[in-house]
Amino acid sequence: MTYLSSLVTGLAGPGLSTVQGNGAMKASIVLFDSRPGTRNFVPTVTGKYRRAVVGAGSNGGGGYEEDVATLTAGVSYPYTVGAAGVPGTSAGGTSSFNSVISATGGASSATGGVGSGGLVSSSGGVGSAGSGGASGHRFGNGGKGCPSATGGGGGWSQDGSVCVGGNAGVDGFGLGLVPGLGGVAIITTANAATPGSPGGYGAGGGATVSASVSTPAGIGGGSGTGSGACAGIGGGTASTSPGVAGNGCVIVELIG
Amino acid sequence: MDKFARLDAAGVVQEVCDAHALATHEPKLAATFVACPDEVVPLSTFIDGAWTIYTPPAAPVSPATLPLLTPMTLYMAFTPAERIAIKTSEDPMVKEFWDMYQLSVKLGTQTDPNLVSVREALAYLAAPANPGPGGGILGSPERVAQIMAGIPQ
Numbered sequence: 001m002t003y004l005s006s007l008v009t010g011l012a013g014p015g016l017s018t019v020q021g022n023g024a025m026k027a028s029i030v031l032f033d034s035r036p037g038t039r040n041f042v043p044t045v046t047g048k049y050r051r052a053v054v055g056a057g058s059n060g061g062g063g064y065e066e067d068v069a070t071l072t073a074g075v076s077y078p079y080t081v082g083a084a085g086v087p088g089t090s091a092g093g094t095s096s097f098n099s100v101i102s103a104t105g106g107a108s109s110a111t112g113g114v115g116s117g118g119l120v121s122s123s124g125g126v127g128s129a130g131s132g133g134a135s136g137h138r139f140g141n142g143g144k145g146c147p148s149a150t151g152g153g154g155g156w157s158q159d160g161s162v163c164v165g166g167n168a169g170v171d172g173f174g175l176g177l178v179p180g181l182g183g184v185a186i187i188t189t190a191n192a193a194t195p196g197s198p199g200g201y202g203a204g205g206g207a208t209v210s211a212s213v214s215t216p217a218g219i220g221g222g223s224g225t226g227s228g229a230c231a232g233i234g235g236g237t238a239s240t241s242p243g244v245a246g247n248g249c250v251i252v253e254l255i256g
Numbered sequence: 257m258d259k260f261a262r263l264d265a266a267g268v269v270q271e272v273c274d275a276h277a278l279a280t281h282e283p284k285l286a287a288t289f290v291a292c293p294d295e296v297v298p299l300s301t302f303i304d305g306a307w308t309i310y311t312p313p314a315a316p317v318s319p320a321t322l323p324l325l326t327p328m329t330l331y332m333a334f335t336p337a338e339r340i341a342i343k344t345s346e347d348p349m350v351k352e353f354w355d356m357y358q359l360s361v362k363l364g365t366q367t368d369p370n371l372v373s374v375r376e377a378l379a380y381l382a383a384p385a386n387p388g389p390g391g392g393i394l395g396s397p398e399r400v401a402q403i404m405a406g407i408p409q
Contacts, residue, residue, distance in 0.1 A: 080280040090270070091271050091298065094281060096281040096282060097280065099279060102280075102282040105271065107264075116285050
C-alpha cells in the first residue's frame with residue numbers, strides 16, 4: 001500500500017494523527033456527504049483538496065479511495081454516494097468523485113469493496129454470518145466481522161470478536177476525530193439486555209449472548225448480530241439476523 | 257437504456273446505477289458496468305448475453321385471524337345432526353372435543369378457532385368415516401371452515 005503522506009506534503013499519514021479530541025471535525029473538511037445519490041460539489045475557494053470516497057456496506061465493508069487535486073472555485077464536480085446494500089441480496093453502492101476516484105461497496109456475502117483510481121486504496125473488511133466488516137480507510141483495510149453467532153463488528157484496525165466490536169486505533173477518514181473503542185452490549189438480567197457502549201469513531205458495534213442485542217457501530221465500523229445492529233458509514237452488517245448496513249460517503253478537505 | 261449493472265465473475269448483478277452515477281465513476285471501474293434493462297435488480301444474472309431478472313420469493317401469507325367463538329356461536333355452527341353425532345360418539349377424540357366445548361361453557365370462555373388444537377379437532381370430525389370411528393361427522397372440509405367462522409346452521 002502507498003501512503004498518501006509519502007506522495008504529498010502537508011498530509012497526515014500513519015503515526016501523524018491530526019485528531020483534535022474536541023469531538024468536532026476539522027474545519028478544513030468542506031464536504032462530508034453520506035446521503036445516497038449523485039450531486040455536485042462546487043468549491044468556493046480554488047486550492048489543493050484531499051478527496052476521499054467510501055463505498056457503502058452490505059455484509060462486507062465498503063472500500064476506500066483517496067487522492068489530492070486542485071479544484072477550481074465555482075466549478076461543479078459531480079460525485080456519487082453509494083447506498084447501503086442488503087446482506088444476501090445486494091452489494092453496497094459504489095461511491096465516486098468526478099470520474100477520478102471510486103470505491104465499490106461491500107459484497108452481499110463476505111467480500112469487502114475496493115478502492116481505485118487514486119493514490120491510496122484499501123479494502124473493506126470481510127463480513128460473516130455473525131457480523132459485518134468495517135470500511136476500508138486511509139491507513140489500511142477494514143477489520144473483519146466476527147463469524148460467531150454473537151459476533152461484534154469489525155473496526156478499522158481490529159477484527160470484531162465475540163460480543164465485542166473491533167477498535168479503530170486510527171483516524172481512518174482523516175476527519176480529526178478521536179478513534180473509538182469497539183461497542184459492547186451489556187446483559188443486565190437473565191432475559192433482557194440493555195445497550196451498553198456503542199462503537200466509537202471507526203469502531204465496530206457489539207452484541208450480547210442471550211438476547212442478541214447490538215450496540216450501533218461508529219463511523220466506518222461494522223455492526224454485530226441482533227436487533228438494533230446498525231453499522232456506521234461504509235460498514236457492513238451480519239448476514240443472518242442482519243441490521244442495517246452503512247451508506248457510503250464522500251469527503252472533501254481543503255488542504256492548501 | 258440508461259441503467260447499468262456491475263456483475264461479479266459468475267454474471268450475478270451486484271449493483272445497478274443510472275447514467276449520472278456511472279459518469280462519476282473512475283474509467284476502469286465504469287468499464288465493468290454493462291447497460292441493462294430497467295427491470296434489472298441485484299441478484300439478476302447476465303449469462304451468455306441473456307438477462308434473467310431476479311424475482312424475490314413471495315413473502316409467506318399469514319392466514320387471516322378468525323374471531324373468537326362464544327360457546328353459543330360454536331354450538332349453533334353445528335347442525336342438529338352433527339351435534340347429536342358428537343354427543344353420542346364413543347370416539348375418544350370426539351369425546352375430548354365435546355369435553356372441551358362443555359368446559360368452555362362452564363367457564364364462560366370463548367374458543368379460539370385459530371388454535372392448532374381446535375383446527376385439528378375439527379379436521380378430525382371431517383375425516384372420512386372409514387377407517388376412523390369419529391370421522392364423517394362433518395360432511396365436507398367446507399364445514400370446517402364454516403364452523404371456524406362461526407356461521408350458524
